[in-house]
Amino acid sequence: MTPDVAQDERVRVDLSDRSYDILIGGGLLAEAGARIAALGAHTVGVVTDENVANLHLQTALGSLNAAGLKAETIVVPAGETSKSWEVLGRVVDGLIAARVERGDVVLALGGGVIGDLAGFAAAIVRRGVRIVQAPTSLLAQVDSSVGGKTGVNSPRGKNLIGAFHQPSLVLADAGALDTLPAREFRAGYAEVVKYGLIDDPAFFGWLEANHAGVFAGGPERTRAIATSCRAKAAVVARDEHEHGDRALLNLGHTFGHALEAEVAYDGERLVHGEGVAIGMAMAFRFSASLGLCSLADAARVTAHLAAVGLPVSPRKIPGGVGGAEALLAHMRQDKKVERGRLTFILARGIGKSFVSRDISEDQALAFLESELG
Amino acid sequence: MTPDVAQDERVRVDLSDRSYDILIGGGLLAEAGARIAALGAHTVGVVTDENVANLHLQTALGSLNAAGLKAETIVVPAGETSKSWEVLGRVVDGLIAARVERGDVVLALGGGVIGDLAGFAAAIVRRGVRIVQAPTSLLAQVDSSVGGKTGVNSPRGKNLIGAFHQPSLVLADAGALDTLPAREFRAGYAEVVKYGLIDDPAFFGWLEANHAGVFAGGPERTRAIATSCRAKAAVVARDEHEHGDRALLNLGHTFGHALEAEVAYDGERLVHGEGVAIGMAMAFRFSASLGLCSLADAARVTAHLAAVGLPVSPRKIPGGVGGAEALLAHMRQDKKVERGRLTFILARGIGKSFVSRDISEDQALAFLESELG
Numbered sequence: 104m105t106p107d108v109a110q111d112e113r114v115r116v117d118l119s120d121r122s123y124d125i126l127i128g129g130g131l132l133a134e135a136g137a138r139i140a141a142l143g144a145h146t147v148g149v150v151t152d153e154n155v156a157n158l159h160l161q162t163a164l165g166s167l168n169a170a171g172l173k174a175e176t177i178v179v180p181a182g183e184t185s186k187s188w189e190v191l192g193r194v195v196d197g198l199i200a201a202r203v204e205r206g207d208v209v210l211a212l213g214g215g216v217i218g219d220l221a222g223f224a225a226a227i228v229r230r231g232v233r234i235v236q237a238p239t240s241l242l243a244q245v246d247s248s249v250g251g252k253t254g255v256n257s258p259r260g261k262n263l264i265g266a267f268h269q270p271s272l273v274l275a276d277a278g279a280l281d282t283l284p285a286r287e288f289r290a291g292y293a294e295v296v297k298y299g300l301i302d303d304p305a306f307f308g309w310l311e312a313n314h315a316g317v318f319a320g321g322p323e324r325t326r327a328i329a330t331s332c333r334a335k336a337a338v339v340a341r342d343e344h345e346h347g348d349r350a351l352l353n354l355g356h357t358f359g360h361a362l363e364a365e366v367a368y369d370g371e372r373l374v375h376g377e378g379v380a381i382g383m384a385m386a387f388r389f390s391a392s393l394g395l396c397s398l399a400d401a402a403r404v405t406a407h408l409a410a411v412g413l414p415v416s417p418r419k420i421p422g423g424v425g426g427a428e429a430l431l432a433h434m435r436q437d438k439k440v441e442r443g444r445l446t447f448i449l450a451r452g453i454g455k456s457f458v459s460r461d462i463s464e465d466q467a468l469a470f471l472e473s474e475l476g
Numbered sequence: 477m478t479p480d481v482a483q484d485e486r487v488r489v490d491l492s493d494r495s496y497d498i499l500i501g502g503g504l505l506a507e508a509g510a511r512i513a514a515l516g517a518h519t520v521g522v523v524t525d526e527n528v529a530n531l532h533l534q535t536a537l538g539s540l541n542a543a544g545l546k547a548e549t550i551v552v553p554a555g556e557t558s559k560s561w562e563v564l565g566r567v568v569d570g571l572i573a574a575r576v577e578r579g580d581v582v583l584a585l586g587g588g589v590i591g592d593l594a595g596f597a598a599a600i601v602r603r604g605v606r607i608v609q610a611p612t613s614l615l616a617q618v619d620s621s622v623g624g625k626t627g628v629n630s631p632r633g634k635n636l637i638g639a640f641h642q643p644s645l646v647l648a649d650a651g652a653l654d655t656l657p658a659r660e661f662r663a664g665y666a667e668v669v670k671y672g673l674i675d676d677p678a679f680f681g682w683l684e685a686n687h688a689g690v691f692a693g694g695p696e697r698t699r700a701i702a703t704s705c706r707a708k709a710a711v712v713a714r715d716e717h718e719h720g721d722r723a724l725l726n727l728g729h730t731f732g733h734a735l736e737a738e739v740a741y742d743g744e745r746l747v748h749g750e751g752v753a754i755g756m757a758m759a760f761r762f763s764a765s766l767g768l769c770s771l772a773d774a775a776r777v778t779a780h781l782a783a784v785g786l787p788v789s790p791r792k793i794p795g796g797v798g799g800a801e802a803l804l805a806h807m808r809q810d811k812k813v814e815r816g817r818l819t820f821i822l823a824r825g826i827g828k829s830f831v832s833r834d835i836s837e838d839q840a841l842a843f844l845e846s847e848l849g
Contacts, residue, residue, distance in 0.1 A: 230638045265603045
């Protein structure tokens with residue numbers, strides 16, 4: 104069942120004429136040039152950040168040059184602040200200046216911020232050029248690089264400006280994760296766990312048994328990434344533009360986003376994956392308190408997240424967060440809000456998540472008070 | 477054949493789940509509220525400019541309010557300079573502040589600039605909200621409001637940043653054109669003529685006989701607009717994202733855009749439709765000089781454009797334009813350029829236009845010199 108050596112895996116995202124492959128394995132960055140040349144591009148606009156440039160840009164550029172591609176690099180500051188209207192404008196201008204044309208490709212080399220920023224820029228330069236995602240964080244490999252959601256933040260909220268723009272190819276180099284700080288790897292792991300909790304209890308069980316191997320690297324890591332991508336690809340294929348099923352991917356995110364907003368997106372205090380970990384634990388506790396799932400299941404979720412060092416309670420956030428009312432206010436300003444109704448992803452057990460629009464604000468408030476009190 | 481009273485016309489744009497209606501007729505702005513309410517929207521973000529606001533905003537808002545819709549208005553300065561990254565950012569922020577949500581609608585009330593700007597903002601707010609186009613210029617009614625091309629200008633070229641975002645409905649109020657300056661109406665008329673020249677020689681003949689009625693208003697105007705929209709809708713339905721046929725709509729535009737760029741988009745000297753008129757006359761003269769079409773057809777095109785007061789030669793542009801090399805340089809920086817090959821729309825006769833990628837730079841240069849010399 105578990106192979107002894109890491110092998111490349113291929114996951115197909117099935118979206119008719121926008122279908123594409125996700126490749127997962129070691130050393131894929133060094134193959135970027137050949138694989139992009141095979142798409143028929145001539146010029147590649149590489150978008151990356153200062154940190155990733157130091158670690159991986161040389162490998163990527165060497166590969167592009169070796170394949171005979173013309174490459175122009177646009178480097179932005181590392182961090183969430185680059186997901187802004189102003190930085191987007193600079194990236195767009197850089198791609199136009201580099202003469203990236205309709206048959207060409209933008210290469211997003213970096214984590215989720217770079218993927219969202221470069222993907223959005225590619226969506227709007229010349230009304231759309233192709234994007235190849237080369238995610239270098241676990242979070243980006245298992246989540247943001249797959250599915251075509253791109254965008255930047257507005258001062259009024261995260262990801263409020265963006266586009267659906269599917270990549271032409273995703274190159275998830277599992278070896279690139281060896282350079283990730285432990286905290287960032289762990290945060291990405293929260294999204295891996297999420298796929299088990301949504302609808303794959305066997306995968307959750309496999310993670311409980313094999314998480315050490317995923318963290319150490321090797322075949323378990325490749326398998327965990329591929330399983331996650333396959334799960335996301337299936338949801339995206341069913342619901343590309345988030346009218347229904349895709350909302351399940353927000354398990355843990357309604358609470359998580361509110362917590363991130365409460366710390367003003369201060370990554371020192373809480374990174375996205377940590378917010379999701381706390382949010383998933385809260386979603387299961389909320390589900391248990393509503394009588395939807397067993398207390399044992401909620402405890403099992405909390406135990407596994409805690410076992411890998413992820414936070415599971417809003418009380419653990421350094422500096423604390425505001426009260427229940429403040430969290431609820433953040434949850435109301437969410438782009439998935441429909442006519443003022445809150446949407447929660449709740450669960451009837453591990454692997455039995457569902458979308459609920461039946462929760463009253465009073466119920467949410469009472470639960471938030473119990474979590475913070 | 478020609479009805480005595482103007483009747484509303486309906487043109488369907490057939491794009492599977494993105495299909496929509498274009499309604500053409502008098503008094504449609506006063507019906508905007510009822511028709512947008514029928515789409516299921518609750519909040520309407522109205523985007524308009526200062527000039528159009530003075531003429532038509534009261535009618536539109538009265539109609540939206542009467543239909544029980546919440547309306548928020550964003551007014552930008554009139555003119556092409558509003559098609560900028562900075563103004564786009566302000567419109568996007570205004571729509572987010574107005575809480576235009578996924579089920580809601582942005583109403584573009586104005587000419588081509590407003591349609592392109594508001595349409596693009598709608599494409600990227602919350603990764604896409606619906607847009608209803610209410611074009612108030614002839615140019616916008618017969619061209620830019622139909623087909624989903626949206627965008628803003630880059631300092632490096634026009635329309636280099638944008639998205640394809642089909643409207644949910646187009647309301648072309650033929651009566652609104654009574655407030656247009658004569659020069660602007662005439663410029664829009666160039667695009668009407670274009671549809672005849674592309675593939676409908678009978679329509680071109682009808683225009684030769686009936687142009688006075690189109691300019692005066694009444695049933696001929698509604699018919700000319702509807703025929704133009706029907707022609708554009710057919711091309712868009714065949715080629716939504718401009719991979720092939722849609723390029724025919726650029727008849728007159730390769731030369732026209734170069735001329736506009738040469739006068740630095742100074743609308744005092746040359747407005748877009750005038751550039752298209754000169755460009756179409758040039759395309760037919762170029763075709764004749766290449767032996768593709770008869771000199772008589774080229775002369776007939778020029779005669780009709782001149783008959784309604786449109787310019788037909790680059791020598792007539794106030795202040796003049798630079799040399800052939802300068803024009804060619806503009807033509808090279810076009811988002812439709814593929815691997816450096818120039819694309820021309822040429823003709824084998826009236827109503828027999830085709831896409832040509834076989835013209836050498838030397839041929840183009842020689843022709844431009846003959847036009848300017």
